[in-house]
Every structure is written in C-alpha cells, then in structure tokens.
Amino acid sequence: MSEKNIVPNKIKIENCYESYRPIFNEILGKIENLLKQNIHLPSNPTYKSRIKSFSSYYKKILRQKAEESSSGKGLVVLTDMIGIRVICAFVEDLALVEKQIVDLFSVKEIERKGAEQSFKEFGYESVHILVSIPENCLPETGLSDDLKDKLVCEIQIRTILQDAWAEVEHELVYKSEFNPFDKPLRRKLASINASLTLADIIFQEIRDYQKRLQSELGARRNSFYEKADEFSENLLGCSKPQGFKDIALETSSFSRNSIDDLILAALHEHNVGNFKSAIEIYTQIINSVPTPSDLVLSVIFKHRGMAYFAQNLYEEALSDFKKSIDYDPKCFKSMYYQGIVYSVQGKDQEAVACFDNSLLIDAFQSHVYYRRALSYYNMGEYSKSMDDVNSAIMLGLSDNDLNALKMKLVKKFDMGM
Template identity: 55%
Template sequence: METANLISKKQIRQIYESYTDYFNEIMAQVITRLQQNVKLSAQPTYKSRVKSFDSYFKKVLRLKPEQMEETKSLIYLTDMMGIRMICAFLEDINIGLEQIKKLFEIKEVEVKGAEKKFSEFGYESIHVLVKIPKEFLPPLTGKYEGLAPISDELVCEIQIRTILQDAWAEVEHELIYKIEFNPFDIPLRRKLASINASLTLADITFQEIRDYQNKLQRELDERRRSFYSLADGFLNEKTDKKEEDINRVSPFVQGTIDDLLLKAIEAHNDGHLSEAVDIYTRILEAVPDTDKNVLAVIHKHRGMAFFAMNKLDDALDDFQKSIDADNTAFRSYYYKGIVYSILKKYKEAIECYTKSLEINEFQAHTNFRRAMAYYELGEYEKSMNDLDVALKLGMNPDECKPLQEKLVKKFGMNM
C-alpha cells in the first residue's frame, strides 16, 4: 500500500460524520417499522446509535485499509448504524427474528457469542443485517445537499437481545472493549465468566417461569371454560362443547404449592374431581391463614370442583370462603351467583352478580346471567338493560338470542 496516497484521518472523519444526521433519520424509520409490526408478549424496547468515529476508524484500518487510498467517499461498514431490540424473554428473540425477516430484506444473520466456551465471557445476541428500503433514504437536498449518493452496501445492524444480555453487554463494553483490556489474571477471568453464567442462568430461569405460567394459564382457561359449559347445562342452555387440545404441563418445582395446584387443575380438567378436591384440600391445609390471596384462589378452585360434582352446598361454602379471604374476588361472587341461579334463588343470585359487577363492571357474562335472573323474577326492563350491556361488552349474540326472544314476547316489540 502506498501510504502517500492515503487520505487523512481528518478527511475520513469529515466524510463519516457528515452522514450522522442522515443515518439517525434512517434508523428512526427502521425503529418505527419495528415498533408498528413486531408483536411480542411483552413489547421490546429499542436503542439506536451511529457508530462512534474512533471505533469506525479502527475497524476501517483493520478491515478495509485498501479503500483509504482508493476513494474519498464514505467507506461502508456493516455496523455504522446499530439498533438494539431488547426483549423480556429468551423465546422472544427467535419470535422477533422471524418477524423482522418479514419486514426487511435480510443480508445476514449471525449468532454472536455462541462459539464461546463455558469458561469464557462475552455477551450473546443475534445480529441481523437488513437492507435499507429505498423509501427510508432521505432526499439529498437541504441539509443533506452535497452528500454522495448512498450505495447499495448500506445496511443497518439490528441486535436482538434479552434485557439481561443487554445489561451484560453494556458492562462488558465498559470493562473490556472500551479500554482494550482483556484480563490475563485467571481469578478475574473466572469472576467475569461467573457473572456471565449467572445472567445466562437467570435468563433461562425467567423463561422457564414464563413457560410454566403460560401453560398453567391454559389449564386454568380450560377449567374455567368447562365450568361455564357445565353451568349452561344445569341452566338448560347447554352449548356445544369444543374439544381443545391442552398440552399437559410438567410440574415446575415438585412439592411446591404451584406444583400441587397444577396437579389439581390437571385432575380437574381430566374429570378426576375427587382427586382434584383432595389436592386442593392438601394445599389449604398447608397454607397459613395469613396468606389470604392463596386461600382465596384455592377455595375458588375447590368450589368449582364441588360444583362439577353437583355438591352445590359445598361449592357455595367454598366460594364464600374465597370471598372472605379476598373481598375483591369478583369471579367468586359470579360463581356463587351461578349456583344460586341453579337453585332458583334468583334474588340471592342477583346480589352476587351485582357485587361482582361493582368490583369489575366490564363482564359480559355476569351482565348476561343477571339479565336471566331478572327475567325469572319478572323484572323485564332490568333484564333488557343488562342484556344490552352484555351484548355491548362482546357477549355472543347467539347465546343471547333465546332471552332476547322471550323479552320481545313480553314487551311485544322488536329489540
């Protein structure tokens, strides 16, 4: 290389930094597209930066020194524009990556840090190089007048990380890369590796907890749906029951209350009601009286099991105990109201439905059940009002139709 032909560092700086605002404007549009289209269970946060000139220049010297004597235009690197998409959970990384692939033309995908040994330290993340859409390039007019046209080489690097991976990358950058220090001291290296391993383990644990919660929620939804279906059957309004494939969950931590609750709900959903009641009872015996939230939840579940066994007095007792433990347990009031409706104690049912709605007014089914109870008591105007609210809140019109038709006959008009 003829050093006499090299352009100066000062010239390279002037060229590079003249594009700073231009790059920031492009990244703002990339982030906007990501924010509008990437949908995760917990929405990611975004950071962006234009690579500092010092880092840029060092990399040019290392990777593209020949271009310093060939041209006086911008020397392109793949990470001049960098965006971090920071996710809550490990599963979000791959989900986010697949969504990004649908939004941009992908030039390269690289998993950073995956090659490191367990005794080494270094952050892991997925780096995605995306081509900049032409419509994202600001016109070279106004403050950008005089800039050379952008080459097709221009890409933006999107790094996809978890919150903990990003935290480690920030600290690691300050401790090691920023001052070009790679510790030789073995104890120090082990400390850094230990911190990295702890953060990695924390990410894995958070994901396991998330998986457990998601699967448990699916079991709870199935159990609640079965309860509603059974209640419809008791009230002679049985609807077709849709079969649902539920992936059964392995216990997260064996022997814990969460583990027992999951076993009870699985038994409940599988129709092993006596077994479910036994497990719920074991949990109640193990929970201290001061743990009101847990007591409220378990009594509610056991009450639903008793309901499915047609032990309505036991169900009422458990729903009331749930309410005693947590007076904001609006579902327990609702379930208690359903039992009273089955027993044709409509005034008591209405009191329960009303209390449930005082706690949470946005319940379509509760308004619908109260409308049915009002109808049975001959309070047709109140029934019609509740039915109207239920429909506005999203109640299935087909489920409301029988009551609508009855009210039409009573009022002698179309609704």
C-alpha cells in the first residue's frame, strides 16, 4: 500500500493539534490586545476570537488531503487555525480597519468574500486578511522556526449585520453541507441578505447625515457665541481668542427634498453668512404641511432666532426663542440664548431670570454660569458674580473672558467694593 493510501490516524493528529492549543491561545491573546490598542474608530468595534476546533480542523485537512494528515507526525498548518473577527458598526469603518491592520502587520493575503456575488446569491460578505504572527506575539518556546514561518492569523472584518448574516448562514448552509435547491427558498435567503445589505447602506447614510448635521450645528453655535462674545469682550477688555476664522461665503449645495434636507440647507446658509436665505428656509420648514412635530418646531424656532440674532434683529430673536420654549418647555438652550439677547440689550435682570430657568433644567452648564456672572457684575452683584465664576471654573470652563472677569471681581473685593 502506498503512503498516500494510508488511513489517517485521527488520535495522533488530535494529540498533535491539541498540544499546540496553549501556544495558539497565547498568540491569539497577544494579537487581540495588539488590535485593541491600535484600531481606532469613531465607534468602538467589538472582537470575537477563536482557535479552530479539532473537529473542524480534522474535516478540513481531510478535504484538503494534506499529506501529513496520514501520519500525525507533524502539525498540518491551516490559514484559519487562529482567527479574530473585528465587528464594526458602519460600512465606512471597514476600510479604516483594513488600512490600520495593513499598517500594523505583515500581510500575506487579502480576500474579499462575497464581492463577486450577484444580488441573486446569498453568501455572506467579509474581508479576510491573513497576517504573519508578529515577533512580539510569538511564545519564547514551543514552536520550531519552520512553524513560526508558516503560522498566520486570519483577521476578518465585518459590519454587525454582515456578521449576523454570516453566523446564520453558517448554521443553515455551511454546517449542514447542503445548499437549498428549492428556488423559492433560495429567493427568500437572497432577499434576507439583500435586506441586510440595504440596512447597512441606510445606516451609513444616516451616519453621513449626522456628521454633516453636527458639523453645521457646530459651526452655527460658534458663530452665535462669537457674536455674543463681542459684547463681553468690550466689557472685559479682552481680545478675540486666537484661532478665530471668519466664515467664508459660498453657495449651498444641499438638496431640499425633505425636512432633514431643508434643515441641513438652512444650517449651511446660516453658517456661511447667508442669514436671509437661512431664515427663509427655516420659515419654510415651520410652515410646511403636514405641520412638523412640536419638538421639530422648537428646534427650528431656536435656529431661526439665532439667525435673527446674527443680524442684530433682537426682538425677532427673542420672539423665536420664546416660541421655541412654548413648543418645548424644557428647551434650556433656548432659555440660555434668550438670556444672551437680553444681556446684549443691557436688560440684565431679564437675562438673569432666563439663565436661572436654564440652570433649573440643567445645572451643569458652565457657560451659563459665566453669562449669569457677567449680568450680576453689570448689576453690581459682585458676590453672586464671583459665586458663578467659581461654579463655571469647577465645571471645567477656562478661557480668557472668564479669567478676565475673575480678575475684575478680585479688584472689586480688594478695593472693598
């Protein structure tokens, strides 16, 4: 009988494989820690790791008709014995993780499973990267130089939905070693896979929208506060903080097919200084049919009020901030903005009342304490002003204006007020 026809000795093969398991586990733990320390995403990925079970290992080497499987004298090295899965929230994260893995490891192969499938098929999508085991992840003893060279780790990258589908598909198809032949059943599987893929795409679109929205909101808030700061800077004798940039005028490129699109368009027009255009879009949202919810109206009136404020239209701004509060009585931001308008108008008592109302809802607003401290200072209430300055500092606020106000108050106390 030739050697190729020798019946494999399963017990010897298992003993050989299991003798390496502690070494594989040590390598796996070190690589997982390396990934966790070096993979950086806006949303934290999760990790699944495993050493291939002997049952799966044995079936695979028999399928591959590996020569060593017949004797059990040496370890048959497979590419997926050591595996780690990086599971991401969004499609955009996949490319980021792949790049960081390529930068971190010596890559032997990258396979994009499912990329070649048509919409009629139901296989899972996944990026599989084979990497060499880094020197600092190898054990000091227990591995020959030959095995060190052959061993690899398979790192898979998937979204949460891709991973969910792969797990179910593995149970339904791979483990059973049977692909359904019934066309209606195959269509159902393909439909589920398509639905999950569509869900991933929609999640990414929502994520992209949120990023654009947060960017526009951040710029809009900054422009509002910069205008409000002009008042306090004149009072305190401070210069504008370094790093301030005037907003460049440009044409909006946002579509206007839904309320979400209109909000983005309005915020963009607002941020680039096209205040009249922004107000027109805000007004269009307010008057849209069907009528937006109270929460949406509260937000839009708040934004329109800020646009009015940017044009020194203080009464219009106050009116909109009040309407924002009418639609959402817990909108502490609108109460705060209302207080800023009153303070710019020199109506410090009214401003303090608004700041009080805002702090009743959220007592941890350092900037509100600072603004109220300014109003108290203007009213000659220096002790109350200093209390608010200290509260703002305790909450972590630290800037030139706050420090300047504190120095003015210290001088007042030194002079016996």
